[in-house]
Amino acid sequence: MSLAQTLDRATRTARAVPQPPPGAVAGSPEAEVRAAYDVQDDLVRFRLDRGERLTGAKLGFTSEGKRRQMGVHDLILGRVTDGMAVPDGADLDLSAFIHPRVEPEVVYLLGRRIATVADAFAEGAVAAVAPGIEIIDSRYENFRFSLADVIADNTSAAGYAVGAWQPYDPAAWNRGVVFELDGRPAHMGSTAAILGDPRRAVVEAARLAERIGLVLEPGWLLLAGAATPAEPLTPGTHVRVEVQGLGSVSFTAR
Template structure:
């Protein structure tokens, strides 16, 4: 495959996925028509984000995916994946999410890190801790652009790891709370619907942050001060209907809330 044909293919897949997200409809999976490897899929992902940036959005962080051993086994992979977050994805704390533009939204509880100093490459746990300016309970809204959330590894990477939105609770002093094994609770309209532990995130969410720094370096990026890193899900993703109130809470970290319409 020529370089120009490859670039055209990346641009075409990015346009297809971006336009599907804007229209709130599903799209054909790239692997249905092309032999897409993960490296090329990440090029598609970056091209999708570049289209969003061209519309005025700004990159403000990253989200980690496949951070549970069970999910890695299910997808036949031995490493995490990541996607990029923009300011348009951030939902104000206690705010309202309009689900009308989403296709098949789901929500999952997360631990978030606020980056206080640049972080990139192979870093030690101590270096990762020093780079953290805050830690918080968070949630991510997922929305696959593929029918029935059915995809291969390259497909989901190209689709920005199913990122659609996210919210973060109040930032806490990272020195005052150990995020390694916190209980998380998800409530919908006041009813508990899921519980989990932050230990489900690679055994410790800090390992996800370390992986994010490594992946950032591989992509020619760094985790910048002010960026947010969503470390991964503590439970399976839950269907997110309209007209509900969701509260995600974690001992020692407080809560993050959102309503849907």
């Protein structure tokens, strides 16, 4: 069974699999990253073959807090589908997840087709912005992985909720973020923790997309990366993220 098939089965059965041995994906670190994106392509294709639709892309490890939490050093790009969407305010059944974690995000709505870094700078590249919550659920046991392993696993993408869209204001790059679990702040941060300036997220997503030959389509979401470390998601927890000036988004895990 290929790594993509193994990870796909782990997703569908909500059972973690062992981390592959070092060097299993490919020989050199660079070849490993390239090969890992090929595995991700297969994994995403299995979802599309089952009738899911791509709704966007996500960046991972954009903040120092997250890189330190997970012990990795580079940015990663993954893809999200309509099958992962959690409506704002919904009750979310956790039985389909393995060991889910949640994190606060800023979400951009892409207004143009982005195939190169230059496209990211074009007028109207970002059409709107919203507060978001991402659910990550590594298919690897104990959430342990190398950079290549987590890329292969579609960057742990498992779910996302997006609040109401707001006009995009490029000048507002430093907004306060409150990440609440059951009404209590679990972490507070700033969108500036995302690459020092979340606007860089669009440029970095374009850079990674260009490298792997992925085109980011108008109407797609871009989850810009967590602004704080992630927290475990357990049944009964009410999760709420508020981003200063952008409003809030929430759901309740069941």
